[in-house]
Amino acid sequence: MLQQRDYDCIVIGAGVQGCFTAYQLAKNNQRTLLLEQFLLPHSRGSSHGQTRIIRKAYEQDFYTHMMEECYQLWAQLERETNTTLFRRTGILVKGPEDERDFQLFRETLQRNRVPTETLTPDEFARRLPHMVLQTGEGALIDTTAGVLYADRALRAAQSYFQSLGGVIKDGEKVLNIQPGSTVTVTTASGEYRAKSLIITAGPWANTLLSHMGLQLPLTVVKINVCYWREKVPGTYGADAHCPCFLQTASEGAEYHIYGLPSNEYPGLVKICYHMGSETEPDRRDRQTDQTDVRILSRFVSIYLPGLEPEPAVVESCMYTVTPDHHFVLDRHPTHKNIIIGAGFSGHGFKFGPVVGKILCELSLGKVPSYDLSPFRIQRFQTHMKSSL
Ligand SMILES: Cc1cc2nc3c(=O)[nH]c(=O)nc-3n(C[C@H](O)[C@H](O)[C@H](O)COP(=O)(O)OP(=O)(O)OC[C@H]3O[C@@H](n4cnc5c(N)ncnc54)[C@H](O)[C@@H]3O)c2cc1C
């Protein structure tokens, strides 16, 4: 027999954005159901793995502004669950000083008075002897930045949500959505109804939105998550005061290259390319392109001489990328009680707590705490028309 249950809100997708949205809804006394297609925890979306970078260094002010509150909300979840979710390491932002990309980071950090150190070549050589700064490159350290313990963070948000009475049903794939003043969501095991629905389905966003005749211009890409062996274990470790780093677009790499100090796998440093090759979320193993790995190998051999220049471990993860690389945080254009959080374009984890707050505000009909114009669906009008 089918179960039938009524809730105030249903959230589809228990990645970082769905978990924090559910957590915020429960804090606002909403009877909330969080549905996840896979058994938790899983490594088939975008939020798995031990670590993510958190930073205020951004090219746009609006992200740096949102980070103020993000840091506070991460610390709040740490207190609520008595867990450590953040380790401060700083992030080195480095790249060609005369290129716009590097300048945008520098200007945003300055304008927003983010505590930042500017390293001269001599200081760089002294502080970071195992990294290379080439002539013409600038180097800044956003000292607020660090590492978030990602898997642990998801567990913390889920358990706090449950402690507030929230319900998680994993292994329940949503098969159909019927919009209306009460939204009906169907899975293989039941039918659930709620006053509002929040879709945070990561790479599967468009599959779910197709039930409501909406397709966003999202591209799903597979990221090869590469770990590189230290020639001397610990050289690039957080204990050796090695920061995270972000190399801005440079010769041979159109997108950023970023890395985190060795941590989760002792002796191995995670370094990835901020783009991959297009894939389908249920068939990402078919995507075997290694272009990103080749770009990374070249980078490692030039800039990080203390690492072996071939990856020791390669895992995978997915990005869901919008044309401008900004998020989608909005209502469905015709069904106003359906809220969409999508297209986090490979940089959404650190924003989880504020994304959850914004999606919760939208679902409760409150005025959102932030100007959402960079995140509106409306901005894709031309893309969406041309794809009809
Ligand atoms: C390699 C890599 C490195 C990254 N590094 C950083 C970083 O350093 N800093 C940072 O801030 N961000 C980073 N990101 C980006 C960040 O991890 C993502 O933006 C974020 O995880 C997106 O979360 P999500 O909740 O939108 O998606 P997901 O985590 O994919 O969650 C969506 C969930 O919805 C579920 N779902 C889908 N369809 C259905 C259905 N029909 N029924 C039920 N459930 C469904 C899925 O199973 C999934 O669990 C990185 C991403 C990758 C891949």
Ligand SMILES: O=C(O)[C@@H]1CCCCN1
């Ligand atoms: O969000 C981040 O911080 C990482 C590093 C930079 C590229 C995007 N992903």
